[in-house]
Amino acid sequence: MFLEGILVDLVPYGQRFTEQEHRWRNNESAFWARIGDRLPLSRASLERWRQEHAERIAQRGRLEIWFGIQTKDGTPIGDIALNRFWPHHRVAMLGAAIGEPEYWGGGYGTDALLLIVDYAFDWLDLRRLWLQTMGSNARVVRQMEKVGFTLEARQRQATYADGVWQDLLCYGLLREEWPGREALVERLGLRSRG
Numbered sequence: 001m002f003l004e005g006i007l008v009d010l011v012p013y014g015q016r017f018t019e020q021e022h023r024w025r026n027n028e029s030a031f032w033a034r035i036g037d038r039l040p041l042s043r044a045s046l047e048r049w050r051q052e053h054a055e056r057i058a059q060r061g062r063l064e065i066w067f068g069i070q071t072k073d074g075t076p077i078g079d080i081a082l083n084r085f086w087p088h089h090r091v092a093m094l095g096a097a098i099g100e101p102e103y104w105g106g107g108y109g110t111d112a113l114l115l116i117v118d119y120a121f122d123w124l125d126l127r128r129l130w131l132q133t134m135g136s137n138a139r140v141v142r143q144m145e146k147v148g149f150t151l152e153a154r155q156r157q158a159t160y161a162d163g164v165w166q167d168l169l170c171y172g173l174l175r176e177e178w179p180g181r182e183a184l185v186e187r188l189g190l191r192s193r194g
């Protein structure tokens with residue numbers, strides 16, 4: 001275990017997670033995580049993407065930190081990452097997807113988000129986190145409000161998803177705006193289901 005939460009733990013993104021990836025990358029979660037992309041992804045394409053991604057990171061010396069999200073009984077349900085990581089600026093972009101839709105809306109994603117934000121500010125000494133999402137992604141919009149991110153930009157009609165032009169929303173959080181994980185767990189009333 002790496003980072004211990006209330007409903008989930010963040011753990012190394014190992015084989016138990018990659019085994020689920022083909023399913024996750026082809027279900028509804030991929031549509032939201034890949035900003036409106038519904039293209040089917042074959043196992044071969046996924047493998048090629050993994051290799052190319054690893055090569056790009058190695059070539060450019062880029063740093064990305066991926067965690068698997070697992071429930072308290074050890075079920076792998078998704079991933080959360082700090083990517084587009086700029087150590088010099090102490091800034092990173094967040095990305096997350098719970099690949100099992102039956103877990104959406106139950107606080108699991110927010111528990112994971114609080115863990116990774118705390119890790120980014122307190123352990124990695126970052127000073128700014130940001131992410132982007134489609135305007136129609138109500139779960140992320142609500143999550144951003146709950147956790148205290150600021151809507152910093154709205155790129156109008158930047159994505160075409162399911163036949164509709166949609167705005168792309170950019171949210172940011174500065175370190176001095178972060179009250180700390182414990183304060184947010186308390187404020188949001190996150191409780192164990194055990």
Ligand SMILES: CC(C)(COP(=O)(O)OP(=O)(O)OC[C@H]1O[C@@H](n2cnc3c(N)ncnc32)[C@H](O)[C@@H]1OP(=O)(O)O)[C@@H](O)C(=O)NCCC(=O)NCCS
Binds near residue numbers: 110111134
């Ligand atoms: C985004 C994601 C990680 C959030 O995790 P989650 O566990 O669903 O989030 P939470 O339950 O903690 O918070 C979601 C909030 O949205 C609310 N919500 C859920 N469906 C909603 C809807 N249709 N309209 C409005 N609010 C909604 C929930 O009730 C909850 O708010 P609450 O705590 O005030 O009740 C997860 O939904 C997911 O993986 N979605 C698919 C992939 C994706 O969108 N990735 C992010 C791309 S930027």
